[in-house]
Amino acid sequence: MNVLFKWLGMRPRLAGWEARPFSPGVEEGPRLHDYRDRHERVVAVERPGAPEPDGPFERVAREILGFRIFPPRLVTPVVRREPVEVGDTVGVCYHLFWGVDLFFAARVTGRLDETTEGIRRVGFSYRTLRGHPETGDETFCVEKDLESGRVTAALRSWSRPGLLLTRLFGPLMRRFQLHAGRSAVEHLACVAAGAVRGRITPAGALWAP
Numbered sequence: 001m002n003v004l005f006k007w008l009g010m011r012p013r014l015a016g017w018e019a020r021p022f023s024p025g026v027e028e029g030p031r032l033h034d035y036r037d038r039h040e041r042v043v044a045v046e047r048p049g050a051p052e053p054d055g056p057f058e059r060v061a062r063e064i065l066g067f068r069i070f071p072p073r074l075v076t077p078v079v080r081r082e083p084v085e086v087g088d089t090v091g092v093c094y095h096l097f098w099g100v101d102l103f104f105a106a107r108v109t110g111r112l113d114e115t116t117e118g119i120r121r122v123g124f125s126y127r128t129l130r131g132h133p134e135t136g137d138e139t140f141c142v143e144k145d146l147e148s149g150r151v152t153a154a155l156r157s158w159s160r161p162g163l164l165l166t167r168l169f170g171p172l173m174r175r176f177q178l179h180a181g182r183s184a185v186e187h188l189a190c191v192a193a194g195a196v197r198g199r200i201t202p203a204g205a206l207w208a209p
Helices: 056-065 164-168 170-193
Strands: 002-005 035-045 075-079 089-097 100-116 119-128 134-145 150-161
Touching: 035 056, 035 170, 056 119, 056 134, 056 150, 056 170, 075 100, 100 134, 134 170, 150 170, 164 170
Parallel strands: none
Antiparallel strands: 002 100, 035 150, 075 089, 089 100, 100 119, 119 134, 134 150
16 A cells, blocks of 8 residues: 655556555455445436436446546546456555545456346456455446346445554544445446436546556
8 A cells, every 4th residue: 555645746656556466365255254345226217128328327337447436535546448457457546634645456357247137237346456455355336127227336345454554443444444335336326317427538537657
């Protein structure tokens, strides 16, 4: 994890993270006492059947695949391209407080673009890299029930502290983690409603140096 003091001109750099391996133990999967989070919210109801052109489902899908999942007041994503693809390293610039950011990254391990059991689903999964404050795996997706038309934004993950710092300040870091997850589904609900326009453009993200 990098601490960035913006008044000193420090900016997030993805290059140093792209050669890093996954967090130790992350590929073994969750352990008994790891956190398991499910942030889910019905963000719209479309007509039954396939997603509506440029409707709530498609808007949220574009936002997720552009890694614009969290509200800009909380997180600035750092990416090399949009939409993200398997193998991409994506960075999170977390705005801790005025002038100070925390920067860390994860690697995309899977893309979702499927219809199974009457559910249309689009999104991606990533795993944390060595030096990330958490060790874990997270999936971001939007789902449409083709029968009812309900559109759900979802973040599903497992994690455990990945650094000595996050172990020492476990309760505080856990609050930050839960706040980020809740804020993400609120942001995606705004995207679905059209209050934030989902789109594949550089807007709202930093292109990685």
